[in-house]
Amino acid sequence: MPVENCPLQTLDADSLSCSIREHITxxxxxxxxxxxxRDVAMALSMTLRDRLVDKLLETRKRYRDARAKRMYYLSIEYLLGRCLGNNLYNMRIDEECRNLVKQWGYDLEELREFERDPALGNGGLGRLAACFLDALATLDMPGCGYGIHYEFGLFKQSIQNDRQVxxxxxxxxxxxxxxxxxxxxxxIVPIYxxxxxxxxxxxxxxxxxxxWQDLVGVPYDIPIxxxxxxxxNYLRLFAARSTDNFDMKIFDQGDYIKAIHQKVYSELVSKILYPSESISFGKELRLxxxxxxxxxxxxxxxxxxxxQNRNIEELPEFIAIQLNDTxxxxxxxxxxxxxxDERxxxxxxxxxxxxxxxAFTNHTLMPESLEMWPVDLMGKVLPRHLxxxxEINARFLSQIRLTSKADDATLRRMSLIEEQGGKQVRMANLAVVGSHSVxxxxxxxxxxxxxxxxxxxAxxxxxxxxxxxxxxxxxxxxxKANPGLSALITEAIGDAWIMDLDKLQDLVPLAGDAAFQQKFLAVKRASKAHLAxxxxxxxxxxxxxxxxxDMQAKRIHEYKRQLLNIxxxxxxxLRVTEDGYVPPVPRVYVFAGKAAPGYFEAKxxxxxxxxxxxxxxxxxxxxKHIKVVFAADYRVSLAEKLIPAADVSEQISTAGTEASGTGNMKFSLNGALTIGTLDGANIEIREAVGAENFYLFGLxxxxxxxxxxxxxxxxxxxYGKHPEIRRVxxxxxxGRFTPDEPQTFHWIFEKMLAKGERYMHLADFMPYLETHERLGMDYAKPAVWAKKAILNVAxxxxxxxxxxxxxxxxxxxxIKPIAPK
Known part of the structure; x- marks a missing residue:
């Protein structure tokens, strides 16, 4: 029943109880x-939204009153993860709500399972964007995100007959x-x-x-x-809708179905994340x-x-826009x-x-991943932009000719237009030329x-x-993801680390403390039992x-070398079953990640x-010695189960191929030791945690x-030099692992032995084996392993x-923080 005189917008138990009941009714x-x-979960989410909207409006007013410069983050992907639990933790009312719903006979963890992960991204790009939004709001920074409100995410992955579906x-x-x-x-969005x-x-x-034809972009705000x-702050996502207008030429000709079809096509724009580019229609929709x-x-x-009655020429004084990739x-x-044109x-x-x-952030070192769009296609879809x-290109190249000694080859490389094999617009070059920071x-x-x-x-x-x-x-x-470890840390050094992660350094003196090591290992074992x-x-x-x-959880790609791991x-x-080898410790290998539907090798x-x-x-x-698991449908909520349970983090990409990685950071922060190459942020992680606490291998x-x-x-x-490589x-x-279809994996044999195989699996194979041997022997010494793991966290x-x-x-x-007074 509703509570009389309920203070609707406070966070105490009576107010929350009243609001939940009001929303149910x-x-x-x-x-x-x-x-x-499900009803209680929905009502709890609505209750939080009421309070977040009040705070959102107050935050906007605060920024407006301060005449603050604002930053807008443009990203085609966001992987927020489930919002209910994250909001409860950030609002610091998780225990309050857990106890409240428990009194009514509900379990908060069961309620949270009714929420689906917003499927607005593919991998690290979208997860990074979500982390940045969290940090901006936590630091009281005037910044928000813009993206697309996809109706269908990348895809749900299941495993059937050992294959991705x-x-x-x-x-x-x-x-x-x-x-x-x-x-x-x-x-209203003009196009064509x-x-x-x-x-x-x-x-x-x-x-x-x-x-031109028109689309309608309808914004949806998600409070952050x-x-x-x-x-x-907020993330604003736009959904594509058709206008209320028909193409009257088509309509007057009596082709009603064609007119309706044109309206339906409009809404395809935000229907699905990343349509296939394998056909021209997919390319056009992606552009x-x-x-x-x-x-x-x-x-x-x-x-x-x-x-706000400002002069458009003051835009850079009050607005910053960050382009998240091309x-x-x-x-x-x-x-x-x-x-x-307009101003x-x-x-x-x-x-x-x-x-x-x-400003522009680059996220890839793969030349083939740098977007290019055919000039003909861009001319069809966006004639004025082409x-x-x-014009930008002509003025830029003219300036280069006048101010430098660039030769024709240099000018061709720097041009915004690729001339070879059909003219294409180089989007990375456009972003570099058009931004003040890269x-x-x-x-x-x-x-x-x-x-x-x-x-x-450069x-x-x-x-x-x-x-x-x-x-x-x-x-x-x-x-949030690892409440056992976070409680242990807070018990040892207080909770200031949540807002200032450098405070974890206070754990360093405890890394060799036997009692703390036992507590740390107990927390890790509990997380492993939960995952099991x-x-x-x-x-x-x-x-x-x-x-x-031992875990490798990331997008499936040849350069990330899940193949080296398996x-x-x-x-x-083969050593265990044919040679009688007994490993120093039993191993559980967990893989997780999605392969692009058209990527044969990854699938x-x-x-x-x-x-x-x-x-x-x-x-x-x-x-007794080896178990292998593929955890299907990798997403943020699954990562929150995997990462706290990991002892070993596989970060084994070919050196020079991974831009940074953020999974490597999440695993280390939760006490997993990295086996990895000198690639991406692995280098900086190794420098930070200490070379002796990182298992390095490879070229x-x-x-x-x-x-x-x-x-x-x-x-x-x-292959000729190492019998270990030959045997595998x-x-x-x-066809040892597919006896009914013995040729199934022969392509791997051919690919690994192809001249100049670009990801150099075999060159790193023996050092990888040797490093794993050392890692296993260290794990067999709990005090040694615990100290290394604690120092990773610290x-x-x-x-x-x-x-x-x-x-x-x-x-x-x-931009600067604008904190409430």
């Missing part, structure tokens, strides 16, 4: 006595009460059409975009609460998505800015279009405004960005390039929490892992570059997203 239309788990991920099936629809702030050339009164070029409930994100975001940003690179052309700002001044407003890009996401990556990806630009503008090593939010990835229970329920595989839990496992399995790596797991787990000779980036560059890497040399590859080639303070955001704010965005 009046929002869900049920008597409280008939409420089930993709299923639609309708993540809103249970509803998302936290989000707020802002239909009154919808945006053609450009008519006219002349203005002053004789200047006056383009007229005509015959900082730790301590002082500041609530349309990126434009939709950019247009809606910039229209909303400039609308808010101009509403997907929002069209912001360069769109902002120029707004300034030049009639002269080109040179418009370019200065654009350049000072935009004109602007050509950053990588780890020290190694940022150096390779200058040296490998953009050497000509020579021209050395001050434009900088590093911002990624970070993760300790609120979700330790405080989940694995038993979902896969039927029984795991011992006394084994080493080859090592097969090596140990077959999953097939191999699952086939090997089926054989190994059923073999009684190996049962360095210069060694990889040299051997691949001069053609000296010959896999057959390793021969077993795969002979020395991870640098890898907080709070530190990363402070660096962005200071060096790139020019």
């Amino acid at each position: 009046h929002s869900l239309g049920k008597p409280c006595a008939e409420a089930g788990n 993709e299923q639609p991920d309708y993540w809103m099936a249970e509803g998302m009460p936290l989000q707020i629809e802002r239909r009154d702030q919808s945006v 059409g053609r450009i008519e050339s006219h002349q203005g009164p002053d004789g200047s070029y006056l383009p007229l975009w005509v015959d 609460v900082g730790f301590g409930d002082k500041t609530v 349309t998505q990126e434009y939709f994100l950019v247009f809606c975001s910039l229209r909303d940003i400039t609308r808010r800015f101009l509403k 997907h929002p690179a069209l912001a360069v052309a769109e902002l120029m279009r707004i300034l030049v 009639r700002v002269p080109w040179d001044r418009a370019w200065n405004i654009t350049n000072r407003t935009l 004109q602007i890009i050509y 950053n990588g996401v780890s020290k190694l990556h940022s150096e390779l960005v200058k040296k490998v990806l953009f050497p000509d630009y 020579a021209l503008w050395p001050g434009k390039f900088n590093n911002k090593t990624n970070g993760i939010t300790p609120r979700r990835w330790l405080y 229970e989940y694995v038993a329920q979902t896969t039927g595989v029984m795991l011992s929490p006394d084994a080493v839990f 080859m090592h496992i097969l090596h140990d399995y 077959e790596i999953i097939h191999l892992i699952c086939s090997a797991a089926r054989v190994i787990n059923a073999d009684k000779r190996a049962a 360095t980036t210069p060694e990889v570059e040299r051997q691949l560059g001069d053609g000296s890497y010959d896999p057959w040399e390793y 590859l021969d077993a795969l080639s002979a 020395r991870m303070g640098y890898f907080s997203a709070d530190r990363t955001i402070r660096e962005y704010a200071r060096d790139i965005w020019g």
Whole structure:
């Protein structure tokens, strides 16, 4: 029953109880006595939303009153994870709510299971963006995110007959009460059409975009609460909707079905994350998505800015826009279009405004991953933007010719247009030219960005390039995900570490303390037991929490080398079953990650892992020593189960291929020891935790570059020299793990032995085996292992997203905290 005189917007038990009951009755239309788990979960989420909206409005007013400069983060991906639990923890009312619902006969953990992970991303890019939003709000920074409100996420992954099967991920099936629809702030998005050339009164070029079609971008806001409930920013996601207007030419011709079809097509733009580019329709839809994100975001940003009666030429003084990878690179052309075409700002001044407003983060070292769009396609979809890009390019190249000694080859490399094999627009080049800052996401990556990806630009503008090593939010990835460890840490050193991760250094003196080590190992074992229970329920595989839990959880890709990991496992399995080898400790190997639906090799790596797991787990000779599990449908909520339970973190990409990684940080922060190469942020993690607490192996980036560059890497040399390699590859080639289809994995044999195999699996195989041997022997000594693991936790303070955001704010965005008084 409703409580009389209920103080609706406070966080005490009476107020929360009143609001939950009110929402069950009046929002869900049920008597409280008939409420089930789902009803209470929905009502609790609505109760939190009421309070978050009040705080959101107060935060906006605070920023407005301070005339604060604001930062807008444009990202095509966000992986927020489940919001209910995260909000409870950040508002610091998790125990209050747990006790409250327990009094009514409900379990808070069961209530949280009704929420689906918002499937708005693919991997690290989206998870990083979510961590940054958390840090911005926690630090009282005026910053928010813009993205797309995908109806269907990447896909739900299941394993059937040892293979990945993709299923639609309708993540809103249970509803998302936290989000707020802002239909009154919808945006009309022009697309397609053609450009008519006219002349203005002053004789200047006056383009007229005509015959365009339109989409509607409807914004949905998701409040983002900082730790301590002082500041609530938001993530604004745009959903594509059709307009109320039909194409009357089609309609008048009596083709009603075609007119309806055109309206339905409009809504495809936000229907699914990352449509396949394997067909031209997929490419067109993907380009349309990126434009939709950019247009809606910039229209909303400039609308808010101009509403405050500001001069558009003051934009860089009050607005900073960060482009998260190349997907929002069209912001360069769109902002120029707004300034030049709509606001009639002269080109040179418009370019200065654009350049000072935009900044670009690069996330890849793979040249093939740098987006390019065919000129013909861009001309069809975005005719005015293509004109602007050509004008930017012409002026840029003309400037280079005048101010440097660049030769024709250099100009071709720096051009925004790729001329070979059909003209294409180079989106990375557009982002670099149009931004005042270009950053990588780890020290190694940022150096390779200058040296490998953009050497000509770095020579021209050395001050434009900088590093911002990624970070993760300790609120979700330790405080919430690992309550046992966070409670132990707080008991030992207090809770200041939640807001200042450097405080974990206070654990260093305890790393050698026997009593603390025992408590630490007990917490880890409890997390492993919890994961073992989940694995038993979902896969039927029984795991011992006394084994080493060795994990590789990340997108499946050849460069991340899940193949190297499973080859090592097969090596140990063959030793156990054929040689009588007894490992120093039993091992549990856990894999998790999705393969892109059209990526044959990645999907077959999953097939191999699952086939090997089926054989190994059923073999009684190996049962005491090795178990292999593929945890399907990797997502944030699954990561929160895996990461606290990990003893070993596999970060084994070929040196020079991983930009940074954030999974490596999450595992180390939770007390897993890394076995890894000198790649991405592994280098900085190793420096921070100490070389003796990191299991390093493999070639360095210069060694990889040299051997691949001069053609000296010959896999057959390793095959002939090392019987361990021969045995594993021969077993795969002979169909040892797929006897009914013996040729299934012969492609791996051929690929591993191909001249110049680019990820150099065999070159690193023997050092990888040797390092694993050392790791196993160390784990057999609990005091040695515990000390190393505790020191990993204690020395991870640098890898907080709070530190990363402070660096962005200071060096790139020019924003400052606006804390409540």
